[in-house]
Amino acid sequence: MPDALSIRGLTKRYDDGRGDGRWFRLRRRGEPGTTGFLAVRDFDLEIEAGSFFGLLGPNGAGKTTIISAVCNLIRVTAGEIAIFGEPHDALAARRIVGLAEQDVNLDRFLDVEETLLYHGGYFGMSRAEARRRAGEMMDVFDLRAKAGVRAPKLSGGMRRRLLLARALMHEPRLVILDEPTAGVDFELRLELWRYIRRLHDQGTTILLTTHYLEEADELCEEIALIRDGRLIARDTADGLRNLYGADSLADAYVRAMGSLS
Amino acid sequence: MSTARAGLLDRHRGLVALCARESDRVLKLWSQTIVAPVLASFLFIVVFGLSLGGRIRGIGGVDYEVFIVPGLIAMAMAQAAYANNSSSVFQARSDRYINDVLSAPMRPWEVNLGLAFGGVVRALAIGVALLALAVPVTGVPVREPLVLFVATVSLLVLFASLGVVVGVYAETWDQHGFVNNIVILPLSFLGGVFYSVELLPSPWHEVSHVNPIFFLINAMRYGFLGTSDVPIGLALGVTAALALACVAWSAAMFRSGRRLKA
Numbered sequence: 001m002p003d004a005l006s007i008r009g010l011t012k013r014y015d016d017g018r019g020d021g022r023w024f025r026l027r028r029r030g031e032p033g034t035t036g037f038l039a040v041r042d043f044d045l046e047i048e049a050g051s052f053f054g055l056l057g058p059n060g061a062g063k064t065t066i067i068s069a070v071c072n073l074i075r076v077t078a079g080e081i082a083i084f085g086e087p088h089d090a091l092a093a094r095r096i097v098g099l100a101e102q103d104v105n106l107d108r109f110l111d112v113e114e115t116l117l118y119h120g121g122y123f124g125m126s127r128a129e130a131r132r133r134a135g136e137m138m139d140v141f142d143l144r145a146k147a148g149v150r151a152p153k154l155s156g157g158m159r160r161r162l163l164l165a166r167a168l169m170h171e172p173r174l175v176i177l178d179e180p181t182a183g184v185d186f187e188l189r190l191e192l193w194r195y196i197r198r199l200h201d202q203g204t205t206i207l208l209t210t211h212y213l214e215e216a217d218e219l220c221e222e223i224a225l226i227r228d229g230r231l232i233a234r235d236t237a238d239g240l241r242n243l244y245g246a247d248s249l250a251d252a253y254v255r256a257m258g259s260l261s
Numbered sequence: 262m263s264t265a266r267a268g269l270l271d272r273h274r275g276l277v278a279l280c281a282r283e284s285d286r287v288l289k290l291w292s293q294t295i296v297a298p299v300l301a302s303f304l305f306i307v308v309f310g311l312s313l314g315g316r317i318r319g320i321g322g323v324d325y326e327v328f329i330v331p332g333l334i335a336m337a338m339a340q341a342a343y344a345n346n347s348s349s350v351f352q353a354r355s356d357r358y359i360n361d362v363l364s365a366p367m368r369p370w371e372v373n374l375g376l377a378f379g380g381v382v383r384a385l386a387i388g389v390a391l392l393a394l395a396v397p398v399t400g401v402p403v404r405e406p407l408v409l410f411v412a413t414v415s416l417l418v419l420f421a422s423l424g425v426v427v428g429v430y431a432e433t434w435d436q437h438g439f440v441n442n443i444v445i446l447p448l449s450f451l452g453g454v455f456y457s458v459e460l461l462p463s464p465w466h467e468v469s470h471v472n473p474i475f476f477l478i479n480a481m482r483y484g485f486l487g488t489s490d491v492p493i494g495l496a497l498g499v500t501a502a503l504a505l506a507c508v509a510w511s512a513a514m515f516r517s518g519r520r521l522k523a
Contacts, residue, residue: 014523071364074523094366105357109286121278122365126271166361 002085003046004174004205010043010079012065039065040229052200054220055209062229063209067178071099098172102179104159106151112162113147116169123170137165157188174205217249225256232256275367279375287383294383299390302337320457321488330401331482332454338388342380342420347437350376350428369515380421401485409484415500416477422507429520448474458490476500
């Protein structure tokens with residue numbers, strides 16, 4: 001079976017002269033891809049199908065850039081990305097990836113049920129299929145009572161649940177969770193952990209980024225440490241502790257990041 | 262539903278869902294998206310047409326209150342198609358929920374078409390409502406339905422696409438409003454909504470022919486009244502060419518991902 005995710009030579013340079021986010025600006029001179037901020041450079045990563053993989057690194061390390069590249073949310077400067085053997089921009093590949101982003105980016109005009117139904121539609125589900133699955137997701141994430149409430153009126157915890165429910169709505173084989181428990185209380189965090197574990201037990205591949213090292217230690221079978229857009233280590237939590245001669249993953253992380261500064 | 266149609270819908274479920282979402286947004290905000298512009302344009306017809314129109318002699322043999330109806334409908338529809346799409350796309354980018362669509366298994370043209378659909382629905386709803394109000398009040402006829410159809414399609418394509426393009430380019434709400442307030446609205450007023458440019462002295466008569474909305478208003482007016490300040494072929498041709506240019510711009514943007522994706 002092909003890897004769930006294969007990234008080869010991924011490079012992303014922002015503001016590279018191919019559309020720099022400014023209003024009415026003349027194209028800047030210079031070779032495309034040679035100016036601007038280099039967020040990720042020549043990055044390789046393979047994630048085996050069915051694994052629970054953690055991506056750790058400080059803010060600005062390139063985690064979200066890598067995830068955005070996988071999910072076709074940015075234009076990559078160079079490199080190749082495959083999802084279960086399919087190019088990441090192919091429709092077949094997009095259909096089997098679910099993303100819960102770090103920021104709560106819910107459609108303000110839709111209520112909970114509509115958020116799930118429209119997402120199902122975007123990902124090719126029939127109306128009946130989407131209705132069944134939306135009901136299931138609302139039950140699993142305890143959102144049923146809020147079915148008719150619009151996203152901006154939900155509490156922070158409810159929004160986080162909805163974000164996760166939306167990512168899982170179309171039953172993806174690769175689920176990418178970008179700091180899914182950021183800002184949620186301890187109880188909800190444990191609840192989300194339980195659900196994510198169950199999902200993994202059912203065979204779903206999970207790529208998790210988090211700043212909570214105990215979360216990575218608890219959940220991930222394998223962890224990659226990245227900094228400045230580069231992979232600096234990859235192993236199990238125990239392997240990383242051994243590699244850096246540390247007692248905890250937190251110590252290993254601090255040593256790994258410190259070794260480059 | 263025929264098997265072929267069902268198969269087509271199954272292949273484009275993402276597009277269908279996005280069209281439904283954009284229409285849903287228009288209908289949920291109906292008082293703001295439909296009622297307000299219909300009321301504003303209808304007041305123009307009542308105030309300028311019925312109240313003041315009695316003191317203005319007809320233009321080209323047409324009563325003044327009838328003469329202004331096609332331009333007012335065109336202006337209301339153009340503004341609605343543009344404003345709806347530019348605000349919807351800008352909001353989706355600003356709140357980043359557009360990522361849900363950009364990551365979905367949809368082709369670039371499907372995303373483009375889906376995002377443009379809301380403006381078309383809104384503009385058509387306004388156009389039909391205004392027509393329903395204007396016909397009994399002013400007795401405006403529809404003399405050339407085929408021309409009206411082509412002109413309406415061109416208007417919808419032009420301004421729905423322009424709205425999507427500006428929604429993708431805009432960095433602030435001001436920029437989204439700029440095109441409406443500083444470009445579309447003045448050009449509509451100067452394009453002969455309330456008068457025939459034939460009545461203008463030189464050089465304003467000639468200058469009016471540089472205004473692209475002048476051709477659109479005349480195409481719509483020909484559809485309703487059968488009269489136009491320019492040959493109808495030219496009016497339709499200029500409008501259709503502008504619509505095609507906007508669609509091409511929008512399509513290129515979605516195909517390359519430029520501006521939509523960092």
